[in-house]
Amino acid sequence: MAEITATGDRRRLIAMLSPAYLWLTVAVFLPLSAMLFFSVLTALPQDGPDWSLTLQNYRLFLTDPVYATLLWKSLQLGLTVTVICILIGYPCALVLARTIRGRARETLFLLVILPFWSNSLVRIFSWAIVLRGNGVLELGLNAVLPFDVSLNLMFTTHAVVIGLVHSYLPYVILTSYLALQAIDDDIIDAARSIGAGTLTILWRLLLPLSLPGLLAGAVLVFVPVVGSFMEPRILGGRMGTYYGTVIEDQFVAVYNWPLGAALSFILLAVVLLILTLTSPILRKARL
Amino acid sequence: MSRVDVTAVTKHFGTSKALDDVSITFDDGGFFALLGPSGSGKTTLLRTIAGFHFPDSGSIRIGEREVQRVPVEKRDIGMMFQNYALFPNMSVADNIGFGLRVRKVGAAEERRRVAEALELVQLGHLGQRRPSQLSGGQRQRVALARAIVTRPRVLLLDEPLSALDKTLRVDMQLELRRIQREVGITTIFVTHDQEEALTLSDRIGILKDGRIVQVGPPREVYERPVDAFAASFLGEANWLPPSRVAGLELPCRSGAGSFAVRPEALSVATVPAPGKNAIQGRMSQHVFAGAMATCLVDIDGSYWKVIARDRDIPQIAPGADVWLSWSAADTIAVPTPA
Amino acid sequence: MRRPLLPVLGRLWLALILVFLYAPIMVMAAMSFNASPFYQLPFSFSTRWYAEMAGNPQIITAALRSVSIALVVTLIATALGTAASIALFRYDFRGKKVLQLLLFPPIAIPWLITGTAMLIFFFAIGLGRGTPAVIIGHVALALPYVIVTVTARLSSFDITLEEAARSMGAGGWTVLRRVTLPWIAPGMVAGALFAFAVSFDQFVVSYFLSQPGDSTLPVLIYTAIRKGFTPEINAISTIIITVSMAIMFIATRYSRFGGER
Incomplete structure (x- = not known):
């Protein structure tokens, strides 16, 4: 790598970097900063000349318990989904990384993360077909079981959780797997050679050594789940009102953009707080 | 401390024969070097004695105990790895104490024996360091201390010195020999470095294509090789x-x-x-x-x-x-x- | 050949997870071939919904729009992202760490926040909703993926190759075209496929930025689902997920994303 010396180099560097970063600035960083500005307006400037600065939107968040309650509900949803993803995904990563070898492992790993890269809306939609009353799951279970079951899972919190776990589970598996497979086989052999059994190795070596990866996965699940709105809308029905859906409403139904901006900005603050607090872990996981 | 008897051991990996009817005895308290080119089966033999592989046929005895079907963690061995394989999430003292804790010796006894082992490898002051804060030679000593602190019946070394530079390696050879004598543990040592094998061991076994070619004291093997391979492999x-x-x-x-x-x-x-x-x-x-x-x-x-x-x-x-x-x-x- | 930890249970667990991940997709795909409009069983095979889908101008326009947007996004994001990756790889300068860190907000911040922020900002600067806004948004989301993928490929590039080419008299442009670009080509292909997938599958940002009646395929599907969906949506969804999985399958082959050993 070259230290910048000549002016020619500097010009080339700027020419190569600025298009990408200017684009990111215009499309991401300026909008995010602008959101703070719009969140303290009474009305949008483009709608007319009658606008002024106000803290009303933030005051509303503090005084009307609806918003704080919904934010809390979304955080709880995030926590639930994250915990389930860890409980299901970590053992799976463990099996993939430590017991399966060679080509089979590569293929299985690819199979696990492939849905993650496919269309999330369509995957949520597919759950709607499976979970709906009289849907495939119910019919299937009734065909197999001797007694009748009526699941009524659709439009419940359970449905939302199932859909979100399905959406984000591969994150936890991906990050845990990368951390687990980076552990030197000799370390495990060394532990066995001095008498450690499976559980000791898991508890004292594999888990602590892969913890950064696991926690990174947890953060990567938690953050988008807190900001989710499409999944609760489709699978939650009337039960699916969350902080994210309220923000959506401000922009597409109620058209109170300043309030939407304020709510979005509060969510952004929460997300940035979480990311900052966990950034040492994320850095350690080297993602 | 025990003698180790390997009798008629054969081991396949898929269709390739890694060990072919190997019989060899490692004397109690001896320092034995297994020498051979890569692919000769020396590491497979060591790992089969350790218990990472089970032989397809034949028997392995450590002391009076038949162990060919006993998994590694139950064999009571100590092993040192090429890259030391220290646990990066634990301090030096915890690394050394790991095997003792698995054996539930109790906190006081663990502390005492860890301190003793640290003294033995002359690292008494470094117990609270992390492996990442140690030099190559120091890691080496920690790995050795960890392998012997449980007083295993046999010490297995898989090219333990190959990652060190030349001067440090000579120092560690002498150190390894001193500690081995002091503890009196049966030691089996895999290397591809013929000079190291000649310097360190009481006996040498040369392997080729999964078979034992010759076994004997270093001087005898050097001066009276049994075949052209042994003559060319050990010395020129x-x-x-x-x-x-x-x-x-x-x-x-x-x-x-x-x-x-x-x-x-x-x-x-x-x-x-x-x-x-x-x-x-x-x-x-x-x-x-x-x-x-x-x-x-x-x-x-x-x-x-x-x-x-x-x-x-x-x-x-x-x-x-x-x-x-x-x-x-x-x-x-x-x-x-x- | 180590003794696996609890091998049978582990494999069973893995199998169950694969069922969980794929079963709903399979069901959806199967139902898109079921004649009954109400997903009734027993199953009777029919391609009726695909025919109806093909005859639905709304779906076809939206699909074409999605594909063309994704192609434009792929082109822009791959070009800008590759240039930035090479610069980040080749030069050492103050602020480089910050620039690398700036790639993460577009990935890590929920798209709901990014999308609504874009909506407000684009209105404020007079751009408003519509396909240009969607493209600008998608490129921004795709850029970090391209940069990360190409950088990963570059990390195995031996910079002395460039120096050797220069010592033989090749100019900057020749070095780039004959030495550097051929090396990173697989990374660029993978990055381009990621970019295409990010754009083609993108729902949230498109949802806020596209003009009503002028929407991309995912937005159309979302609206249709909320209105009470028909099996045509099944058909188009099945096609989408097949396409996006195929793209990602190829992309991971090119980038060897994770899991090689």
Whole structure:
């Protein structure tokens, strides 16, 4: 790598970097900063000349318990989904990384993360077909079981959780797997050679050594789940009102953009707080 | 401390035979080196003794106990790995104490024995460090302490010194030998470095293609190799062309087909040395290397190597005729042709 | 050959997870071939919904729009992202760490926030909703993926190759075209496929930025689902997920994303 010396180099560097970063600035960083500005307006400037600065939107968040309650509900949803993803995904990563070898492992790993890269809306939609009353799951279970079951899972919190776990589970598996497979086989052999059994190795070596990866996965699940709105809308029905859906409403139904901006900005603050607090872990996981 | 008996062990990986009917005994308290080229099965043999692989057939005894079906964690062994394999998430003391904690010896006893082990490897002050804060040589010592603190019945070393640079490696060889003597533990040591094997061990086993070629004390294996492979693998050998055999005094071993001479057994001069075997060749190169020097002498188109003190090699111009002489007793005879 | 940890249970667990991940997709795909409009069983095979889908101008326009947007996004994001990756790899300068860190907000911040922020900002600067806004947004989301993928490929590039080419008299442009670009080509292909997938599958940002009646395929599907969906949506969804999985499958082959050993 070259230290910048000549002016020619500097010009080339700027020419190569600025298009990408200017684009990111215009499309991401300026909008995010602008959101703070719009969140303290009474009305949008483009709608007319009658606008002024106000803290009303933030005051509303503090005084009307609806918003704080919904934010809390979304955080709880995030926590639930994250915990389930860890409980299901970590053992799976463990099996993939430590017991399966060679080509089979590569293929299985690819199979696990492939849905993650496919269309999330369509995957949520597919759950709607499976979970709906009289849907495939119910019919299937009734065909197999001797007694009748009526699941009524659709439009419940359970449905939302199932859909979100399905959406984000591969994150936890991906990050845990990368951390687990980076552990030197000799370390495990060394532990066995001095008498450690499976559980000791898991508890004292594999888990602590892969913890950064696991926690990174947890953060990567938690953050988008807190900001989710499409999944609760489709699978939650009337039960699916969350902080994210309220923000959506401000922009597409109620058209109170300043309030939407304020709510979005509060969510952004929460997300940035979480990311900052966990950034040492994320850095350690080297993602 | 126990002796280890490997009897008729065969091990396949898929269709390839990694160990082929291997029988070998490691004496109680001895320091044994397993030597061989890569793919010879030396590491497989070590890992089979450790219990990472189970043999397809044959038996392994550590002391009086049959262990060929016992998993590694139940065999009561200590092992040191090429890259040390220290647990990066634990302090030095926790690394060493790991095996004791697994054995539930109790906190006080664990502390005492960890301290003792740290003293033994001369790292008494570093117990609270992390492995990442240690030098290569220090990690080495921690790995050794961790392997012996549980007082295993046998210590297995898988090329433990190969990651160190040359000077440190010589220091560690002496250190390893000192500690092994002090503890008196049966030690089996895999290496591809013949010099290391000769320096450290009481006995050497040479492997090739999953079979034991020769077992014996270092000097015996070096001076009396059983075949051409052993002769060439452990040290260097100059092979005597059959056309030059006439008139030389050679050992009569039954079935001996080929003869060789070690480079350091040869002397170079313009005339043959009296009372010794000698053959004539043409001086090719004289390479000065400080105290020692190497010369290459052309014998019928193949080069013989001579290693001697530089002052013992006369200054002879390349291309001139020279005589190589050696004592008849230094001739190596092996049955199969080289 | 180590003894696996609890091998049978582990494999069973893995199998169950694969069922969980794929079963709903399979069901959806199967139902798109079921004649009954109400997903009734027993199953009777029919391609009726695909025919109806093909005859639905709304779906076809939206699909074409999605594909063309994704192609434009792929082109822009790959070009800009590759240039930035090479610069980040080749030069050392103050602020480089910050620039690398700036790639993460577009990935890590929920798209709901990014999308609504873009909506407000684009209105404020007079751009408003519509396909240009969608493209600008998608490129921004795709850029970090391209940069990360190409950088990963570059990390195995031996910079002395460039120096060797220069020592033989090749100019900057020749070095780039004949030495550097051929080396990173697989990374660029993978990055381009990621970019295409990010754009083609993108729902949230498109949802806020596209003009009503001028929407991309995912937005159309979302609206249709909320209105009470028909099996045509099944058909198009099945096609989408097949396409996006195929793209990602190829992309991971090119980038060897994770899991090689």
